[in-house]
Amino acid sequence: MKSIIILSTLIITLGFVGTTYAQNSGGVDIEGTWYLGEGLKDGDYFEYTLCEIDLNACSPIELKIWIKGDIQNVSETLWDAQILVIDGDKTIKGSWGLGKTVPTPILFDDDLSDYAVAFKSSIAWLSSYATSNEKDRIHGPQEFKSASWGALGPVGGGLESYLIPSRVESITISDRTTDSIVLGWYNDNNNEIWIVDDFPFPVKALTFAGINSDSVPVMFEFNLTQYKEGITDDPFENIVETIQKSELLQCNKEFFDYTSGRISTNTYSMMIQYNYSPESPVKGCNMDWKINFYSKYNDMEILDQVNYDIWIVDENDNKLYSYAESIGKEKLFNAFGQVEHLLSIEQSGLVRYAIFVHGLGPEEQVDGGLSGYAIIEVPVEDNPLLKETINETNTPIPEWIKNNAKWWADGEINDDTFIQGIGFLIKEGTISVESTSQSEKDSKEIPEWIKNNAKWWADGEINDDAFIQGIEFLVKAGIIPA
Numbered sequence: 001m002k003s004i005i006i007l008s009t010l011i012i013t014l015g016f017v018g019t020t021y022a023q024n025s026g027g028v029d030i031e032g033t034w035y036l037g038e039g040l041k042d043g044d045y046f047e048y049t050l051c052e053i054d055l056n057a058c059s060p061i062e063l064k065i066w067i068k069g070d071i072q073n074v075s076e077t078l079w080d081a082q083i084l085v086i087d088g089d090k091t092i093k094g095s096w097g098l099g100k101t102v103p104t105p106i107l108f109d110d111d112l113s114d115y116a117v118a119f120k121s122s123i124a125w126l127s128s129y130a131t132s133n134e135k136d137r138i139h140g141p142q143e144f145k146s147a148s149w150g151a152l153g154p155v156g157g158g159l160e161s162y163l164i165p166s167r168v169e170s171i172t173i174s175d176r177t178t179d180s181i182v183l184g185w186y187n188d189n190n191n192e193i194w195i196v197d198d199f200p201f202p203v204k205a206l207t208f209a210g211i212n213s214d215s216v217p218v219m220f221e222f223n224l225t226q227y228k229e230g231i232t233d234d235p236f237e238n239i240v241e242t243i244q245k246s247e248l249l250q251c252n253k254e255f256f257d258y259t260s261g262r263i264s265t266n267t268y269s270m271m272i273q274y275n276y277s278p279e280s281p282v283k284g285c286n287m288d289w290k291i292n293f294y295s296k297y298n299d300m301e302i303l304d305q306v307n308y309d310i311w312i313v314d315e316n317d318n319k320l321y322s323y324a325e326s327i328g329k330e331k332l333f334n335a336f337g338q339v340e341h342l343l344s345i346e347q348s349g350l351v352r353y354a355i356f357v358h359g360l361g362p363e364e365q366v367d368g369g370l371s372g373y374a375i376i377e378v379p380v381e382d383n384p385l386l387k388e389t390i391n392e393t394n395t396p397i398p399e400w401i402k403n404n405a406k407w408w409a410d411g412e413i414n415d416d417t418f419i420q421g422i423g424f425l426i427k428e429g430t431i432s433v434e435s436t437s438q439s440e441k442d443s444k445e446i447p448e449w450i451k452n453n454a455k456w457w458a459d460g461e462i463n464d465d466a467f468i469q470g471i472e473f474l475v476k477a478g479i480i481p482a
Contacts, residue, residue, distance in 0.1 A: 028165045028181060032197050033141040035130040037103040040079065040200035042069050045235060047226035052118035053209060053219050057328040060221075062086040063115065063123075066235055071097055073107055081105075084236045085115050089452060091242045102127045103200065110253035110286075113342055122220035123201055126183070126193065129163055144181050144197075152185055161185070171196070171203070180204075189216060210363060242452065249385045249466060251285030252278050258290070262299075265357060265372030270296050270303060272355050272374045283348040284383040291355060293337040302337040307366045310341065311354040317375070319354075321346075333363045348382045385466045401425065405467075406458035409451045418454070422471060 044067045051058040064084040071080040078097035085092045096116055097107030104124045105116035120127075129149045130142040142149045148162040163185055171180040171194065180203065184192035191207040203224040208216045255277040262273045273292040281287045289310065295301040309331050312321040323343060324332050332339070345351075353376045359368040401421045408418040457467040 027145045027147045028168050030144050030168060030179075030181075033143050034181070034195055034197060035132050035141040036124060036127045037100075037132055037200050038141075039198045040067065040103055041229075042067055043230040043232060044200065045226070045228040045231045046201065046224065048123060048222050048224055050118065050122060050222040051218060051220065052122045053217060054121070054327065055114055055118040056087070058218050058221070059088070061088075061115070061118075063119065064236070065096075066231060068234075071107075073097055076100075076106075078106060079103060082234065082236060083109075083112055083115070084239060085112065087115075089242070091239065093236055093239065093241045101133055102131045110255070117340075118220075122205065123222055125220070126195070126202060149183065166192070169194070191219075249282075249284045249383055249462065251282065253286075254278075255288040258288075259378075261376070262294075263374045263376070264296065265374050267370075267372035268296060269370040269372045270294060270357065271299065272357075274355065274374075274376055276376075276378065281345050281378060281380045282383050283345050283380055284385070285345055286342050287345050287378075288340070288342055290340045291338075293357070303360060303370075304335055304337050305360050305362060306334050306337050306339075307331050307358040307360070307363060308334070308339075309356045309358070310343065311356050311373070312347065313352050313354045313375070315352070317352075317354065317373075331358050331363075345380055348380045351378050351380045352376075353378060385463055402458055405454035409455035409458055422475075425468075425471070426475070 044065075046065045048063045048065075049060055050063050051060045055061070062085070064086075066082045068080040068082050071078050077100060079100065081096040081098050083092075083094050083096055092111050092115075094109035094112045095107075096105040096109075096112065098104060099106050102124075104120045104127055108116040129139060131139050132141065134140050138150070144165050146165065148164050150163055152161050152163060163183055165181055166184050166186075167182050168179050169182055170177050178196060180194045180196050182192050182194055184190060187210075189208040192205065193202050193207070194204040195202045201224075202222075204222065206221045207219045209219045257279045258275040258277045259279050260273070260275045262271055264271055271294040273294060275290040277288045293303045293306045293308070295303055310323040311319050313319055323341065324330060354373045355376070356373040357371055359366040359371045361367040401424070404413065404418055404421040407413045408415075453462075453467060453471075456462045457464075
């Protein structure tokens with residue numbers, strides 16, 4: 001293995017200073033190979049800005065990754081990757097277990113599941129073409145001189161259907177300039193990914209969804225903003241994590257007991273295998289769905305190029321909710337007929353989910369001949385911590401405190417005024433907490449994300465008990481003084 005050509009740096013600034021070589025037919029005139037994970041080692045630290053089409057409709061996030069060392073998963077050794085995500089007003093910490101042959105998430109904390117999927121579909125997307133498995137002639141290390149690294153599937157015809165090394169560009173990383181290889185597929189838009197030899201992950205990308213439209217959405221875009229080597233101390237140790245709404249509502253975040261079934265669409269066009277967890281879903285929490293689309297003629301043949309959606313329908317099968325529409329899309333698409341989605345549950349009682357199939361084929365050329373839907377009825381329990389399902393706590397919080405919380409969440413009053421209100425709750429015994437030392441209190445500032453809790457409570461999305469739990473946690477942590 002060659003040593004990494006990138007120096008230890010604090011900040012990487014990406015800037016292109018010139019194109020040194022190009023071949024329209026694919027392949028670049030330099031020796032060498034590359035695969036995802038090349039040169040990855042303990043102590044590596046990466047920071048990316050990232051947007052991915054299925055994650056918040058491509059709203060950008062910050063993704064920070066520290067390779068702490070190894071972890072064991074049964075008989076398999078994985079990279080222990082510590083993760084920090086900053087997504088709007090959310091700060092989430094956790095870990096991924098990355099494969100050694102292909103460094104994509106195999107294990108991940110539930111709060112990081114959506115980000116693990118987005119990472120695999122963007123920064124780690126080249127794992128479909130280039131892995132460290134030298135015995136795999138198709139998906140092993142790829143040569144820069146190759147005319148193509150592989151076919152893209154339903155993208156178009158001719159050269160635009162293939163991932164090709166198109167050129168070498170000089171790239172500036174901190175105070176050092178080196179060569180990067182630009183990979184791409186070229187249709188109506190230039191879809192390109194920049195890699196550096198002996199560097200584990202791509203450093204930049206901009207790609208577009210494969211649809212015909214006057215305004216084609218970005219499929220994924222990312223930039224490496226910082227890289228360090230040899231980090232031994234946890235860089236996220238002193239970062240305060242946002243309290244998630246699922247935590248306030250005491251949601252089950254472990255998905256292992258699945259309810260399963262196989263059902264035909266209403267048109268008998270195909271069979272749908274569904275698996276959902278938990279077995280007893282609760283309103284206000286999440287539900288994990290795993291869905292496979294099978295041929296009606298062969299119960300072992302998984303269909304591909306599926307255009308679909310997940311609906312909630314009434315007793316007459318009228319659509320009440322569309323998951324695709326909730327993330328700003330007309331429909332969902334999967335090339336391989338096996339999908340997984342984490343859905344928020346906003347209803348209770350007997351909820352009727354419809355797996356709706358628009359048809360098969362490329363997104364822009366859907367064949368509706370196999371369209372149809374299958375209904376899965378799921379009993380959903382009320383959540384006792386949601387305001388509308390239980391009476392308020394025995395020690396009700398005064399209405400003026402709720403007004404303060406709403407005004408503070410909207411930025412109409414400052415932190416001190418909000419703290420005074422919380423101090424009143426503590427003094428009156430509405431919130432009972434252990435005291436902390438003055439030095440601990442003075443060393444903390446109120447994070448911006450606490451306003452999430454205040455907003456949810458003021459808007460009636462969580463009840464007094466859930467709000468108090470969050471405040472108790474913050475007071476005990478010394479973030480808000482008692």
